[in-house]
Amino acid sequence: MNVFSYLAFGVSAALLAFLLKSNKSPVGQIVCAVACVLMAARLICDTVPILSSMDEILDSSGFYGYGKTLIKALGVAAACEITGDVCRELGESSLASRIELAGKLEIVALSLPLAKEILEAARKMVAL
DSSP states (O other): OOHHHHHHHHHHHHHHHHHHHHTTOTHHHHHHHHHHHHHHHHHHHHHHHHHHHHHHHHHHHTOHHHHHHHHHHHHHHHHHHHHHHHHHHTTOHHHHHHHHHHHHHHHHHHHHHHHHHHHHHHHHHHHO
16 A cells, blocks of 8 residues: 555546636546556555454454444545545535435444443443
8 A cells, every 4th residue: 555656546536626727617626536446446456455353353352342333434435435425525525524414323333332332341340
């Protein structure tokens, strides 16, 4: 994973979009949206080895369930942020806000079993 390739691609796409937008061309927004999707796809591919390493570490530590939930929550947050950014670039900020709200609610839903376990552990500790 080389962050400089992302930076170069991002700046190039932004410059191209700026030039197209300055000519009143709607293609500039499409260029930005496509660049966001391409960068997200590449990020996902580059993240797979990192997630595999995290999976091995969590599996050997005994906290696999917690780590799995954390990784899922990070994935939901990233997907919703990227999708929201694409929607905003296309002028749909209201839709982007609803997507991000859906992501937050999904993260809450993912964390409910962990919250339940923590509360049960706290209740047991207080009962001692």
